[in-house]
Amino acid sequence: VSVLPAADAAHPAPFGALDAFFRPRAIAVIGASPQTLTIGHRIVENLLAYRFPGPIYPVHPTAESVCGLAAVPSLGAIAGPVDLAHVIVKNTRVLEQLEACAAKGVAAVIVNSSGFRETGPEGEDLERLLAQRARELGVRVFGPNCQGVISTEAACPLYSNFTFARVRPGAVSIVAQGGGVGEVINSELQERGVGLRMYASNGNACDVSVPEILAYFGADDGTRVIALHIESIPDPRALLEAAGAAAKRKPILALKSGTTREGARAVASHTGGLLEEDATTDLVLDAAGVVRVGTIRELCDAAQALAVQPAARGRRLAVLTNAGSPAICATDEAVRRGLCLPEPSGAATEALRSVLFATASLHNPVDMMATAGAREYGAAVRTLLADPGFDALLVAFITPFFVDCEAVAREIAAACAGAGIPVVANVMASPEKPAVKRILEAAGIPVYEYPEAAARAAAALVRAGELAARAEPAPVELPGVDARRGRAAIAACLARGGGLLAPEEAAALASAYGIPIPAWAAAATPEEACTAADRIGYPVVLKGAAAGLVHKTEEEAVFLDLRDRSNVFAAAADLLDRFSGRAPSLVVQQQAASGTELLVGASAVPGVGHAVAFGLGGIFVEAANDVVFRLAPLSSASASEMLSTIRGAGVLDAARSRPGVDRAALVDLLLRVSRLVGDLPEVRELDLNPVIAHPEGAPTLAVDVRVRIEALR
């Protein structure tokens, strides 16, 4: 997807994707207005105020001029080339302006006008027409019903937007589905002095999409951090790919709104989109390596830190303070966010002891007491930064009246210069001390007023580091996988139009992927069941299958712990009798030794692939509802992480009289399931429940294998 260069010999530089939007050489504003307080006036005003360097052409049927620029009655009246046009006319007249743009050779059009999908079926039709015609004409459309773009690039400062933030250049680029949220983020970052690189809010996004903009910001060297706000994900695969590629180059912070049912309903009503599953968003953003935040403020706090500090290489945070209680608030928050606070090394402790007052606490958080001055701060910061046991430093400073606070700030700034690990600061300054904050910020140290906000920012630096360190997953070795046999196992089911695999098909599929299941055999009569049980060895489980039988336990179609022939015979006879007329059949299965009951599964996620599931299984599924999902394909690392992520992860560990389970076997099983659904996209759902896990040495068995197949459309 790329924008064709405007046919203009004077601009020979090759135009990249979306360059016509963010680096246009000339702009027309169709619907420019001489009347103040209108969007058509404001955009011209903004372009002028922010000194767009190329020609700006206000297009108005009758006006002589707009904001002092000579107006033209139509695009056709413009002599020179035009890369970008704003369209601010009645919704029903947008299409004819699109045609005019194409005729003029305009590559990019921002449709600010509303009255499209967000207003109902008629608007939806209009929007569909607009998108279709744009494709036909080879014109890219941004919007409709949108704010527009901003860029602070020195070569092409551009405020092609009707908002009113006072922007100054920075390293954060913002792409926001919600214009209001985008504006709040932008204003807030400006107020904090963080600055902006580029801004895009593309409203209904009928053509140029959020993933395209992400890719563009990802490739832009001036963008150090991307702040993303999304409300709905029309194309999760595209988002996954674009965000995944961009996140390899720089951190992406994402706020998804509509995460509650009520919020999602409001999104649907607000954007005219569909009610969406938040689960897909979670999977996609996690798989793409995006740092997820929960609120606008958290997004801003994290962007502020990532704009100036490197990501952290690990989770070990040092906290240095001159006041105990706020540092404890920071400690609580850091730990809640998954960081740890190890003690300073022996050498560091000695160094601290030699320089700090006797009453100082040399544990982490290191509390130097209120009387600590520039000398103490400088020495302690240097000591902690040099301790290889830490991955990040949080410096807290409450400004006492009896300390030379500016000297402290200067000394902290000097001590942090060239630090190998990221630093954040929590300054709780009396109003008399605004300089403290200024000194630190000038040195590239992000300053937060609240200790918990500083801790959260540190956590964002840690998370960004973890995501950046996600290596290209090593190719997973899975001996015994036979994709051809796997495909064969589902062929008959596909041929009959899909549905649940029969027991022998499910077993064949498991076998093709090396998924261990207990010995089993099909049987049609009580006698056959007994013969099978003799062969398998007691105790056995007998399961009935029958037409319409789904909940086997509730319908008493499963007999556990059958210890001899007579029990098997009686149970088989009972099953065949009770389900007679429903085409009953029997499966005899080796009874797995009792162990830890888990669930491993996978389900198709429309447009994205499959999610692999891991959690507490058997009877725990419902009561504990403790299952985590990750997008396939899994790496060994992500499979391991799934094991640790469930709330009840403790059941996998050794405890009391019980040894821990064989984790490697579980990781292997997850990887096999991941491979299976990767090879066989027709698998709609796969449930291994329970998987009975045992300590190393004993087999980890999938006791029940349920697979639903659906032909791809």
Added chain:
Amino acid sequence: VSVLPAADAAHPAPFGALDAFFRPRAIAVIGASPQTLTIGHRIVENLLAYRFPGPIYPVHPTAESVCGLAAVPSLGAIAGPVDLAHVIVKNTRVLEQLEACAAKGVAAVIVNSSGFRETGPEGEDLERLLAQRARELGVRVFGPNCQGVISTEAACPLYSNFTFARVRPGAVSIVAQGGGVGEVINSELQERGVGLRMYASNGNACDVSVPEILAYFGADDGTRVIALHIESIPDPRALLEAAGAAAKRKPILALKSGTTREGARAVASHTGGLLEEDATTDLVLDAAGVVRVGTIRELCDAAQALAVQPAARGRRLAVLTNAGSPAICATDEAVRRGLCLPEPSGAATEALRSVLFATASLHNPVDMMATAGAREYGAAVRTLLADPGFDALLVAFITPFFVDCEAVAREIAAACAGAGIPVVANVMASPEKPAVKRILEAAGIPVYEYPEAAARAAAALVRAGELAARAEPAPVELPGVDARRGRAAIAACLARGGGLLAPEEAAALASAYGIPIPAWAAAATPEEACTAADRIGYPVVLKGAAAGLVHKTEEEAVFLDLRDRSNVFAAAADLLDRFSGRAPSLVVQQQAASGTELLVGASAVPGVGHAVAFGLGGIFVEAANDVVFRLAPLSSASASEMLSTIRGAGVLDAARSRPGVDRAALVDLLLRVSRLVGDLPEVRELDLNPVIAHPEGAPTLAVDVRVRIEALR
């Protein structure tokens, strides 16, 4: 606990508890210093700057004057009476100044000096001496190692503190264990224009305690909201009583730090206190009816709202906006905090339709679109406030350049005047529009920059309302409870020095409190076991007891589902054999029909009473770790709430082929346990696990009753 009035005929007004600290008539500053940038100078400076109306006596051995006030060489040299003295001398000289204060008749002493418990064992001894001598002398001590107090009361403005916040009068009183945190809260509230009523940070709190200060602020009519920061709770019962009484009169917001293990360790190191269980704090604050917050910012956000708005009567929030996306962020946050967003009533919807633009969304959040002006805002606010379906209103306003934003603010303010329900605002104003915020705040509407912060503030108003509405619990009717029989059941155990109740004792105790257990009998031989089983009816459970046997399941001392005499005989013989030499005994018990396995229990909380527990039971206990606790005595309402509060609350409801369990029986069981531990404080732990719950009509049975008794000291 009260402060004796200073013996001064000129001040006949009766002095209440702590009045000598917050409303002194004359103050001495022992350790006042002519040297700037010292605490002894700063306190005199502050008292003067904030115009303390009574005499201020700097005490200094040699100085002529401090801050222009004539200094005296000792307390004895002061002619008039003194109510309050600051002591700012070396730690080892504090005691002699305390004696001098007593000799002078000073009722209240603020010891700002540090060098006490926070520094180690020597300081601890010094502090113990100080507290003891203060008691003997009848002098109240605030601190040591503390900031002091502030009051903005018009009759007695008092800045008896060395901090540097610029305070203006307000309705929020702050009591902070952590001086740093207290200062951040105070500064932040000042910056937001919320103002302060009284402030207290009492450091090591060797005498005047946080509960006493809470009680004082609770009784102070000028205090509308109390903001509390605590790090450790030396006397949970006192906190429970003081906070409980104050919370009946006004909302208390509490931030507890040290909630993580790392944070608690830092608190212990910072305050010289003990490492504490956060669980006790949770129980006490919940039982006291305190609104719990998680961060300093949340505390400030909530205090800002409660200072000017009434608490909400319910959880139904209306959201009104002119921009969709931020309102969705507010909606998500409100829902995450337990609020709901019902649709406007039919009448309200019609009223909104008649006044708003056709493109407006009339669902909740009501989105009027960016073009909404004063007329639309006014009409919509009035409509939503008049809709009886709402308990609170969140007005969001992003200030478009084409709207008269001040007119909107004025209209919102007018529409909210006399509103019956609380209102919070989220104003995302361009820098050009600071007046919008001012207009709303002048009308008593708290304004937040971020939508999520406004939603959280609304949630705090809702929580405050819920806590205020907690009626005095009606006396609980529990037929069949016989406290005398209960005490008799534990008498033998107490006589033998406590420990686990024997099965027959536990059964007798359960019976005395009407706790239903399955039929059972003790047996000493296999024959007796068979006879008992015949009488009880099959199937039965056989349990062995033996010396040192704790984990019955792991040691295979429990046989389930014994269906006939021969099985019982064999199992009994096996048990007696395996545990021979460990004084084995047998219990035969009716096997309860399978049902939902739950846990009900209670455990002693030192200094407070007992916590009652409810959660998933049986094998779920460990895997799901899903248990909630409430302080006894429970009301029916709080017992019901416990049922709904566990994560796995769904297991109690009807699902698929399974009907829901008998909730009334579970509530009754919780109330009986609550009564039991209330009557018998010697019960240290009580575990009913599993309790097997069934649908209404079938009994809810405590299958295993484990009770540990400990004599009270």
